[in-house]
Amino acid sequence: MSIVQKIGQTVMKKAAELAPDAWLPGGKPDPLIEHRPALIGAPESRLDGPQKVRGEARFAAEYALDGMVYAALFYSNVPKGRIASIDTSAAEASPGVVLVMTHRNAPPMKPMPLFMTQPKATGGNDLPIFQDDEIHWNGQPIALVLAQTQEQADYASSLILATYLAEPSVTSLSAAKAKGTTPGLFQGEPLKLEIGDAEAALLAAPHRVDSVYRTPRHNHNAIELHAATVFWSDDELTVHDASQGVAHTAWSIAQVFDLKEEQVHVKSPFVGGGFGGKTLWAHQILAAAASKLAGLPVRLVLSREGVYRVVGGRTTTEQRVALGAQSDGTFDALIHTGFVAMTAHNALPEPFILPARCTYAAGSFKLDVEVATVDMLANTFMRAPGESVGSFALESAVDELAEQIGIDPIELRIRNEPEKDPTTGRPHSSRNLVEAYRSGAEKFGWGERNSAPRSRQEGEWLVGMGCATATYPYHRMPGGAARMTLSKDGRVHVEIAAHEMGMGTSTAQTQVIAARLGLPMDHVTFAYGESSMPGMVLAGGSQQTASIGSTIIAANRALVTELLKLTSHDSPLHGLDPDDVIGRDGGLCKIDEPERFESYATLLGRTETGELTVEASAPPPLEAQHWSMHSFGAMFCEVRVNSVTGEVRISRFLGSFDCGRIINAKTAASQFQGGIIMGIGLALMEETQFDERNGRIMNPSLAEYHVPVHMDVPEIDILWTDIPDPHAPMGARGVGEIGITGTAAAIANAIYNACGKRVRDLPITLDKLID
Amino acid sequence: MNPFTYARAADVDDAVQLAAGSQAKYLGGGTNLVDLLRETLERPTALVDVTGLPSAIEERSDGSLLIGAAATNTAVAEHHSVRTRFPMLTRAISAGASAQIRNMATVGGNILQRTRCNYFYDHAGSRCNKRSPGQGCDAIEGANRNHAILGGSPSCVATHPSDMCVALVALGAVVHLQSTRGTRTLPLTDLHRLPETSPDQETFLKPGELITAVEIPALPFASDSTYRKVRDRASYAFALISVAAAIDVKDDIIQDVRLAFGGVAPKPWRAWNAEAALKGKPATLENFCVAAEAELSDASPLRDNGFKVALTNRTMVAVLDALVREKNGGSNP
Ligand SMILES: Cc1cc2nc3c(=O)[nH]c(=O)nc-3n(C[C@H](O)[C@H](O)[C@H](O)COP(=O)(O)OP(=O)(O)OC[C@H]3O[C@@H](n4cnc5c(N)ncnc54)[C@H](O)[C@@H]3O)c2cc1C
């Protein structure tokens, strides 16, 4: 970012902070909040469900193109160095092989624009791809085989022989730390924050806890493997991709191949799970390059091992949390600092301090993330980057402090509820964590918990309960835009370059559009997943709901403005302002005089074509710089720890959420539950085996990289406050990521309550629980 | 995957003929072999499909059970005689893999499945003496949480992953073999080799030998036997450790006992020392502990798997205690 941009940004931020409420997006509550149509919150089933069940939903690896050939990758097995030799002759001579591509014959390409360096940049790293002989991580792809069948390509790739000139490498966090660390920067801003003298306040406090918590590396394991089916026609490139950011990907690929953005068409109508991993990595680039070289359409599907070698995951963290408190529990000091491993070629220092910025009031703060540079595949976003692992440390520490003081852990949290944002001083837009705790505790039966560890045993099983706070911010990224076409028959078609990765976006947004326009759901079509559509909507940061929501508000307003222009003197709507009317029963009516109504059919009857198309953009997301906008949750867990074997079984889990208004009760509950299940994995089993001798990932398969199976997952109870956020579109703050936050701490705290062992090192495997 | 030919054997004679004289592999359910073909860890030139060979489970007059090698894991686990007379076998099989895999997997294939050592699988990036003799072993000083504490050698510390085999060795199962040179039988405890200096040699089978059946001798006190598997998640994970046990107690004295461990050694581990330490002794917790100690005192844990020693010990003691309590209607002196 240039200095001018930076100053510009700072000025904007200050202005947004100081501006009067009414000037800001969300300054006037979305009318859907007050008028609350029945569709908002309705448990509609997923509209894409039948298509998926019938196998009609086509995913990136399922497009069969004429003359298409198949790709397989060959990976390095040293972490750093140069390719000394690469013998591809046997592979080239192998049956069915069309070509073998290495750095020697790949077309010239620029590095991918690195995520967060420009608005549409979405590359996982900014390293050259097949342009030189340098190796940057163990598992880096260095050759690609194209063949008539996948089997031929796979076989031929096994015939490639490479030798390396290895160079000294750093492949462990401890070795990297010893070489020195740098301050973590997140979205261009330092993560470091100090308010008061927290170390001094800690020492002076009558109660304190001070411990180090560790979390391992994690890999992305969406069910759908990363895939790209690509073809060129002249200078136009089409990519059937599995993507959480079609517009971002099209722009980024265009930079790599020196094309105009419009020359790259990224299509991704269905995605089999993203979680932060389905962005731009080397495989789409390699598929496009190979297709160009061969002059043929190419399908490249990463194998499961390939996903581990090519697509980054969550990095490892080492976190210190220290809390100093008075005897009544109020925090004098909140310290959350530590280290993360990162590469020199990416920009995500897993920001684990984020929960500590907004969750508690404290007399002083010291927050910091230091980066240690490791020779490894670039780490990346994975569901709630920062909050997922940061809340484990912070919320474990709060539990430890509660026990030390002898206060109920919920009470301790309530005593430290901030009145305004504790580190920015901004007013809360809507914060109801205490309410979430109250209702959750009651439903869960928290009152039956005995705070003394090991006080409940059933046979071999020690039973315990724990709780923790979940938190995730409201995000709305810039760039939302939509095209909306309303026709005389009362049908509306909306196009946005947004994404459906199985979360239910298309269903929830169809509900919102129907509710806003006053139409039945089956009169709404919501089209998404193509870069040629308007908007730049990343399916990330739990922001799609808000981003699309505010875009639809803008488009609807543009539409209503045009419709009102069509009214003549005899129309009941004549002379009204867009803010005076609301969509209802297939038409528009005046908000406070609903009998002043005219149907869309009548309104559009006045046009020649019988339809009206508008395009509109969402306003810049200044609301999040004016108010402190965060979702929270109270997580409750009951756990059983086997006194003989140390095995852990979660017997009950409840999440009580404050995420604003819920748009679809069914898909939201699934999102919360899915997040919690991923949190169970984070707590008990997920771990990338990273061999610190050479930086090689040793368990690149679902047999050896454990995620929870059905038997690991109990019934999960979900509650929500449903209190709308007056400053968010529809009153909704997004639900995609919060479920994974707080979960690991609730489990760790329950394990402590069950067996008296405090495990600060994830995952909590049984060897850490037996003597 | 390397190219190979495929033939389906009509009967046992046909199978051994088809396999003779080439780099052939028998194909059971393929749940392990096909993975290894894909990884190019196995490169046979011919596959001989043996799933059409005898799969009956037959109760014989001497009280033994003869199980055709092509019987699926599911069929064995669900068989009435197995469930009632050898419940440890039902439990062991049901604790393994997933229902889908157990429906495909055969008895012969389960016995001969290969280790899950991650370095063995990583042919493109790790050294392994089992895969490439003499290359070295990256597991011994690497991530070896899942590796052996018993029976390993300086050249290999991989474990045999089967659950079924642990119950079978505890029950004294005998394997029936056939090749073009004739038939023979071999106790299952003598089928797998310890790695010593040649971990690529995993069994004492002769080239082309086919497993035709597994025989379980009568063992009346096995009707109360059990199998306990300890793993990193509730299902669908290989054993960190497991214990198969049957115990015969009269007047509080142990008349006979069968114990075997899984997940701790390169082969299904019959705990002979523990058994010897228990026979003729009172069935007390103390004696169970002494016996566990007798078996595990030789354990040589590695960097990451030291916990397996205590875990095996505690699990074995708990399993025996539970068996004795059950028989005594809830109490153990
Ligand atoms: C994801 C996963 C999880 C698993 N989890 C477990 C677990 O928890 N516990 C467990 O015990 N197992 C587990 N397994 C392993 C599974 O039990 C074995 O793959 C299965 O038993 C092998 O049987 P098969 O018939 O498919 O053998 P195949 O794959 O067909 O063959 C395996 C080997 O046996 C040889 N063979 C087959 N039949 C004969 C015969 N009659 N005579 C001589 N040689 C023969 C083959 O040549 C080959 O070398 C798991 C497997 C997978 C893939």
Ligand code: SF4
């Ligand atoms: S333990 Fe055995 S199988 Fe594993 S790497 Fe070493 S030699 Fe190979």
